[in-house]
Amino acid sequence: MKAIQLAQPKHFQKIDIEEPAPPGPGQAVVRTHRMGICGTDYSGYLGKMPFFSYPRIPGHELGVEVLExxxxxxxxxxxxxxxVEPYMNCGECYACRKGQGNCCxxxxxxxxxxxGGLCEKFLIRADKLHTSETLTFEQLALVETLGIGCHACDRGAxxxxxxxxxxxxxxxxxxTLEFTRLTGATITVMDMVESRLQFCRDTYGVPHTIxxxxxxxxxxxxAEITNGDKYAVVTDATGHNGSMSNALQYVAHTGSLVYVGITTAEISFPHPALHKPEMTIKGSRNALPSDFTRIIRLIEDGTINTDPWIxxxxxxxxxxxxxxxxxxxxSGVIKAVIEVA
Structure with missing residues (x-):
């Protein structure tokens, strides 16, 4: 059975793997139809993802068909x-007992x-599958990415x-923008790449870009945008330690800073930058099962349109x-999708 493996940073190879075993209790065999490529995959390819190990068959943003x-x-x-909800949690640790298996x-x-799923078929826990009668495999492959933003938005509240x-x-x-806009907040997006900011203005009507x-x-x-107040919530999705260190200076007094990007490098800042404004700093990791259910319904009813993403x-x-x-x-990539089957 065909698969693609990342043997080491910057080195993919096609391999043959065994057919998945018949599903046991609580399991399902699925066929991969679509795989979204995300920042984790790019970081793994470049050798910059702290949780990535090699050799590895990538693929966690997946639209699949149940076979058995x-x-x-x-x-x-x-x-x-x-x-696919790709987070295989233990169900027994402190975080799992609190219902937060996303950070098991x-x-x-x-x-x-x-x-992961960059192969023809694989075996998975059936409770990690979230169904839709109407969404395409391509749309279903984007649900996990949206889940990361949904959870990050909820962390900033x-x-x-x-x-x-x-x-x-x-x-x-x-x-994160997709779900922040549903809260009625006034959004600013900051990026180094002007074409990405133009995408935010054209697609989402973001009022402020920097x-x-x-x-x-x-x-x-x-200062001009916020009338000198700065931001009640800042979410850093860059995964760049310099940006993450600098982000504190944009947070309003009593505001919150959410780190959803991941870096292997150190983040540093003078303690008064945190203490003086009584700032709250939060990490945001993965997503919750309820996020997957919510996102599928929002795509189904047209609240979220995934078409511009790909x-x-x-x-x-x-x-x-x-x-x-x-x-x-x-390259201008926002989201690339692999057509597996």
């Missing part, structure tokens, strides 16, 4: 189209810590009328040749 289920499985059946102490994310800053207009920043130049000029624009597509056979291109900002 174990005897006791009732939530899905053969033929169902599903989005023993968490294995498929396609990151264990092999902006209120109607708040000024909110999203730093980084890649897929995770855009996913092109970061590294010269401090963004501070004057922020700017690039590639086939299973061409992905090794094209993947390097997708890592470059000048």
């Amino acid at each position: 289920v174990g005897d006791d499985v009732t939530n899905v059946k053969p033929g169902d189209r599903c989005s 102490e023993k968490l294995n994310v498929i396609g990151v810590m264990v092999d 902006p209120q109607e009328g708040d000024h909110v800053l999203i730093i980084g207009a890649g897929p995770i920043g855009l996913a 092109q970061f130049k590294g010269d401090g000029s963004e501070l004057e624009q922020i 700017t690039h597509r590639t086939s299973f056979d061409d992905v090794i040749d094209q993947f390097e291109t997708f890592t470059k900002p000048e």
Whole structure:
């Protein structure tokens, strides 16, 4: 059975793997139809993702078809189209007992810590499958990315009328934007790449965008936008330690800073930058099962339109040749999707 493996940073290879075993209790065999490529995949490819191990079959943003289920499985059946919740939590640790398996102490994310869906078929826990009767496999492959933004927005908890800053207009920043706009907050997006900011203005009507130049000029624009108050919520989706360190200076007194991007480098700031405004700093990791259910319904009813997101597509056979291109900002990639089957 065909699969693509990331043997080491910057080195993909096609491999043959065994057919999945028949599904046991609580399991299902699924066929991968579509895989979204996200920042985690790019970071894994570049050797910059702290949770990534090698060799690894990537693939955690997945639209799949159920082929076979174990005897006791009732939530899905053969033929169902599903989005995959890729977070394999233990169910027993402190976080899991609190209902927050997204940050399980023993968490294995498929396609990151264990092999994922860039293959023909694989075995998975059936409770990690979320069905839709109407969404395409391509739409279902985007649900996980949207889940990251949904959870990040909930961590910041902006209120109607708040000024909110999203730093980084890649897929995770855009996913955070999708849900922040539903809160009624006034949004500013900041990025270094003007074409990404233009996408935010054209697609979402974002009222304020700032092109970061590294010269401090963004501070004057922020003061003008917020009437000197700064932002009630700042979410940094860059995964860049410099940006994450600088982000504190954009937060209003009593405001919150959410880190949803991940870096292997140190983040540093003077303690008064945190203490003086009585700032709250939060991490945001993965998403919750309820986020998947909510997102599928929002796409189904048209509240979220995924069509503008997908700017690039590639086939299973061409992905090794094209993947390097997708890592470059000048490619204009917002979201690339692999057509696996």
